Amino acid sequence: MKSLKLMALATLFSTGLHAQDRVKGFVYHDVNNNGRRDGKETGISKVAVSNGVQVTLTDEKGWYELPVGKDNGIFVIKPRGYKVPLNRDNLPKFYYLHKPQGSPATLEFKGVKPTGPLPESVDFALLPQQETDDYTALIFGDPQPYTARELEFFEKGIIREVAGIKGVAFGLSLGDLVGNDLNLHQPYIKAVKKIGLPWYNLIGNHDMNFDVKTDSLSDETYEANFGPANYAFNYGKVHYIILDDVLYPNPRSGKGYLGGFRKDQLDFVENDLKFVDKDKLVVLAFHIPLEHRNGDTFRSEDRQRLFDLLKDFPNTLSLSAHMHTQSQIFYGTAEGWRQEQPHHEYNAGTTSGDWYSGQLNEQGVPAATMRDGTPKGYAFIHFKGSQYVIDYKVAGKDKSYQIEVFHPKVVGHGKNTRAGIYANFFMGHQTNLVECRIDDGKWQKMTPVSAADPAYLAELHPWDTSEELLAGRRPTNATDSPHLWRTAIATDLPIGTHSIEVRAKDRYGRIHTQKSTYRIEKAKEL
Template sequence: MRLRLLLLVTFSLSITVHQTVIAQIEAKGTVFEDANQNGVMDAGEIGISEVAVSNGKEVVLTDSKGEYSISINENDATVFVIKPAGYALPVNDLNQPQFFYIHKPNGSPELEYEGVKPTGVLPDAINFPLLKDESGDSFKVLLFGDPQPYSEQEVDYFDRDIVSELVGASGYEFGITLGDIVGDDLDLYQPYNQSILRIGLPWFNVYGNHDMNFDAETDQYADETFEVTFGPATYSFNEGKAHFIILDDVIYPRTDGESGYIGGFTETQLEFIENDLKHVPKDHLIVLAFHIPIFLPEGGKTFRISDRNRLFDLLKDYPQTLSLSAHTHIQKFHFFDEEEGWQRLSPHIHYNVGTTNGDWWSGVPNDRDVPETLMRDGTPNGYAILNIDGNEFTIDYKVANEPADYVMNMWGPKVVAQNTWHGAELYVNYFLGNEFTSVEYRIADQDEEWRDMAKVAEHDPHVAKLRQKWDLLESLPEDGRRPSNPVESDHLWKMRVPNNLPLGEQVIEIKVTDMFGRTFNESFSYKVAEPGYQR
């Protein structure tokens, strides 16, 4: 083992100032095809060349024998393989992919929640087994936003409302939880893991602001319990013609004089992305997954714009990109253009995924004893599905415990008075809607042509009604808690309900065409009646 001391020296006015001595050691090993899947490089098993290996900053490629060598910090480091397409990663007994080695000779600092135990001396060889896989370039990925349980009861809600319908599900390659895996109580990682295990898929986890060691003194040590439970918080891998980059984008504690956390990337992470992308073909789809969105709410300062600009600069040569986040407990698409620092003509698509716990498990429990937990923008709780075909993608959103074709909700009157003034309106909330969505309508048996509904930035009236019910209560219910107040929905359309029609039942046909060119049809029935009051 070779020890290298990097001594940083600065000269100023003939005075030598010695800065921090950074001790580095060399990690070595082989990336190999594990033919018998026992996790050990046996005689006859061969190394795989041209596979990327990283220390979280630098990226090196294995040689013709599958061997690599990379410098790491002698006191706190992670080495990981960047899985190439055509291979799968081994998983542990929790179905967590095993692609890394954590080196902490002295373990994590003393914290409220347990971190990494002392790992001791660096092994002579850190080998990474890969399994041959012929899945191809078309596959599906499950995306979970914010399970965020604050109690074992809420883990149970998550298990029964989300996980249960996916047990034994086929057709998915892997899953990703996009942060806020738990709600500050890191002891809940274990029941969460046991629940996810029931799905039966390899599962990746993103670090969120409620997954932190809040007693950590520096950002470096804020993820120690996450690290010992799930592995590194920043890494990447390939699947088909897609390259996934998983990022910790929670900076805690802040270094700008403000308290709490802020969204952003460290210098080390940005260097890792730059070095990582050197080995990714330009025609591949780049999928970035992190927790805090990179768009800013109105008047908000939730993400460091300088970090976002540097990320966009690193991505400028890739025409196919997608970034994923959660955190907000609403569902939203944001399309970045040149005005916001994106350097291509086609916008960068950022998808802020609706959450599995909806509005923090609020509301009155239903007949399954699970709170209704409708999000503030009218999106029911559920999960997303990323469908990848080559370097292109589509996205679906699956509402928990509802049929797959439940993609929109409607709100309108049951009856309107014929040929009188009225203000009754029909609202359509298409859960995956955005500015590239069209919503059209026509009156069944009356119209041949479709007409546009107006996209509006308003509160979904269904959400407002659920909240108003709590304001009208004379006493609190035995179970459940008041939901959060509604916010302007980013995927809401409305129209005036026609009443200049024959008496009796009328049907409004709805047609949604989404950003991917897919169409969805629904209908709304109401009654036209004789007015009971004449002005």
């Protein structure tokens, strides 16, 4: 018993709750939507509220009570059928920051101003809303402008395309909202506001305060602009857990960062899941993918504890970004997943693409194709109960553009060639079926290959071969694409123009197609 008490005390000290106090408050139905609790407004029972570690439910009258220290974000976990108020920038008002002394004054970028003594009551308003099991969310990976000019590219190439969009419940950006200059957080917020949706955010490694010595202080400016870096909410039959998975400084070397979670963050996940029905879809969103690569990029013990906490939830999905490529990752028992069906992580393509590199496209913004051949864009997740379907939308293109086909434009009749037909299926995984046919002939399976996308190499090579300096930034060197297929190109057909058609079946059973043509000419001898 004594050891248990010591462990409890250690937990309090590690989470900033050692200066023990209590926060009390009321979760209520804000009938007149004025943002304050009036005398006749009633409380809402069984609503989860958290201090960032512990989670409790409101009582039958809507009251809650939690321990609080000198640095806590207290927040309501939005229940199904309700919405939280939005501020004038469409950011959800679901939290109260308790920092009596404020953020450290030595920070390069401003943090949270001193909040003063804890209010007598920290209340949260909720408004009823119609919420169906079928809805769509809009997902951004890494907007990441480093300059005001790049923020203009983000607005022109992405925001204008989705501004005023209908039939979408809310949006979520998966970190790296900006590129190190945290003064751009507010301009980023103003840009995203133009979409007209409630917008959630999470922190990335380029949204941090680098002039701190402990990870718990690396989100001070993010908190000032967006609120807690770890939180949760419900919508429909989905429970969302938003997490900061960037450990800074790297706990192993003291330099740079490492993917992972602090103990208090995983304690929050554990406490939160106690109040989540097992038949819900649990969506976890964070910046750095869980793929730990022998522990070099993500701390394996943290991933394992997260997997252990999810073992009784049959419906799960993880969302990440960070890589500036796109991939579907599946974790099975070999990776520590504790269910028969693998856990799916969608590592999303980014709205900044390859960091706003490349030549200007028809929109007047850098093409910024990612180094795996995925064009820059954004995603829609369509939820139906506890199931989901993910669509990737290439910026500036029709939504049907899901495959890039690359091949020679002309080949010699009857000549052997090592050239081939390549298909980059942007949302693909090498287990998908991808087929090709020539001139409406028989469908033939294409072979998944691990190689650089030749279409991307064609974009990259002019930067190294041009004798004139190109405007803009040279794209990143190509990497092997995880969603590339190949087949031989026929040269023994009649001379003339021939059609190529590629089709791919995605993990949801849908068929995507792309067409092209090439010519066969009489072979030329040396």
